[in-house]
């Protein structure tokens with residue numbers, strides 16, 4: 001039976017000397033292949049330890065490229081395992097907004113309304 005690998009375990013193999021990636025639920029060791037990749041090693045490094053199914057398909061890789069995967073196969077992704085979030089810092093636009101800032105806007109409006117109410121009562 002194929003070896004089941006968790007997202008966490010796969011994510012640890014994300015360096016130049018040790019690079020795995022997921023394509024269509026299968027895990028491939030691309031470490032040795034990096035030098036030979038016609039698309040360059042940079043794109044593979046960027047996706048190290050992650051699910052590269054989308055990017056791999058988007059390029060429209062040839063049947064030969066798909067066949068090469070067989071030699072790199074190390075096991076199957078354990079789809080039940082907990083996904084790992086990318087280490088990269090999210091862009092500022094992604095961290096602002098959302099529920100938190102909605103509450104903040106309401107709080108400011110409430111203060112403004114209170115001030116307005118106060119001055120109207122003074123007159």
Ligand code: HEM
Pocket residue numbers: 028030033037038039040043044047052055056059060061062063064065066068069072
């Ligand atoms: C282990 C997985 C991969 C294998 C075995 C592989 C193999 C290949 C092969 C054989 C080619 C030559 C063209 C072809 O036959 O389709 C190629 C081209 C290319 N690959 Fe990959 N590839 C892999 C993963 C990726 C990933 C994850 C990306 C990410 C975007 C990528 C990006 C590219 C690009 C941009 C080219 C085009 C290079 C050019 O023609 O200028 N590849 N790949």
